[in-house]
Amino acid sequence: MGRCLGMKRPWWGGTIDGERQPSLVSHNVGSMDKKVVLITGCSSGIGLSLAVRLASDPEQTFKVYATMRNLAKKERLLESVKGLHKDTLDVLQMDVTDRQSILDARDKVAEKRVDILVCNAGVGLMGPLEAHSLDSMKQILEVNLLGTIQTIKAFLPGMKAQRNGRILVTGSIGGLHGLPFNVLYCASKFAIEGACESLAVLLQHFNIYVSLIECGPVNTNFLVNLTKAELGDPSLQHVDARTLGLYERYLHHCSYVFQNAAQDTEDIVKVFLDAMQSPSPAFRYFTSGAVPPLTELKVTQPDGLRYISAMSKLIFSPDEQ
Ligand SMILES: NC(=O)c1ccc[n+]([C@@H]2O[C@H](COP(=O)([O-])OP(=O)(O)OC[C@H]3O[C@@H](n4cnc5c(N)ncnc54)[C@H](OP(=O)(O)O)[C@@H]3O)[C@@H](O)[C@H]2O)c1
Numbered sequence: 001m002g003r004c005l006g007m008k009r010p011w012w013g014g015t016i017d018g019e020r021q022p023s024l025v026s027h028n029v030g031s032m033d034k035k036v037v038l039i040t041g042c043s044s045g046i047g048l049s050l051a052v053r054l055a056s057d058p059e060q061t062f063k064v065y066a067t068m069r070n071l072a073k074k075e076r077l078l079e080s081v082k083g084l085h086k087d088t089l090d091v092l093q094m095d096v097t098d099r100q101s102i103l104d105a106r107d108k109v110a111e112k113r114v115d116i117l118v119c120n121a122g123v124g125l126m127g128p129l130e131a132h133s134l135d136s137m138k139q140i141l142e143v144n145l146l147g148t149i150q151t152i153k154a155f156l157p158g159m160k161a162q163r164n165g166r167i168l169v170t171g172s173i174g175g176l177h178g179l180p181f182n183v184l185y186c187a188s189k190f191a192i193e194g195a196c197e198s199l200a201v202l203l204q205h206f207n208i209y210v211s212l213i214e215c216g217p218v219n220t221n222f223l224v225n226l227t228k229a230e231l232g233d234p235s236l237q238h239v240d241a242r243t244l245g246l247y248e249r250y251l252h253h254c255s256y257v258f259q260n261a262a263q264d265t266e267d268i269v270k271v272f273l274d275a276m277q278s279p280s281p282a283f284r285y286f287t288s289g290a291v292p293p294l295t296e297l298k299v300t301q302p303d304g305l306r307y308i309s310a311m312s313k314l315i316f317s318p319d320e321q
Helices: 045-055 071-081 099-107 134-162 183-206 241-261 265-277 293-300 305-316
Strands: 035-039 062-068 089-093 116-119 165-172 208-215 284-286
Touching: 035 045, 045 062, 045 071, 045 265, 062 071, 071 089, 089 099, 099 134, 116 134, 134 165, 134 183, 165 183, 165 265, 183 208, 208 265, 241 305, 265 284, 293 305
Parallel strands: 035 062, 035 116, 062 089, 116 165, 165 208, 208 284
Antiparallel strands: none
């Protein structure tokens, strides 16, 4: 279904943390020859780690435009790069739900081109569907779906004109199979799969590669930042008792999985680097090193019933943990 990465030795042979990192190329790169990378959602998590890694390449292979919707949050990023990256890092304001801010950020790119666009910004919404307000549902679709599409749209004419480019999108296993109590999140990430696949078919004629980096749980602020109905919230008062009981079980499952199986952002960054570096990148990369078995079921059992019963058993079976 896609390329499986993560378990094998990193292609550059080194580690992300700690000691000086090996170069991504074997020679110094002049300022005009740098790969220009623009990343959305760099205030924390995957976006921040990726921006730091690329801006820290000892051979200065990349010029990174790390964007975030709220520049008041840029200190964490700047502290992570320790002020040593004047030539490789710029921080720009960009809210992916605000078309003008996307265009303003694009126009501030000094090189007047972007070689690699990383659409990473995203939010979550968790709870029984009956508890979601219309505003909260619109908000997640505006960020995850329309925000990603608007961002790609703004940079597409430039990439087409230069007949060259990479578009990398932070995908989710929640975009490949349905997770209970994540109706809107899954809807947004499934939609992104379709949008990217549609674009990929066309854009190969422009030497532009689209890749989805499919993540399972990752240790970031995502769970803290997501909009979640807490047990006891007024929004849940009209939800039936059976649904609430299943939701409670789901919340236990979720915290168990994040505590025991979440990847670190460095693992995700390695996969992004692999996709960026490959001469012929895959459309899908799985960050956990293998296609997850439940994802596989979607392909091998297309009537969908095996998946639904396996996922239900995994999450709601009382013997599960
Ligand atoms: N963590 C996981 O388990 C996991 C699993 C699968 C996929 N993902 C995906 O990974 C991506 C990054 O998430 P993360 O795990 O790194 O979580 P995170 O630490 O919460 O980062 C999310 C980033 O998106 C930004 N953002 C939210 N709304 C935005 C907007 N309107 N415009 C611009 N930026 C916006 C946030 O900015 P603020 O600080 O301003 O909110 C933050 O920088 C998301 O697309 C998420 O769906 C995460």
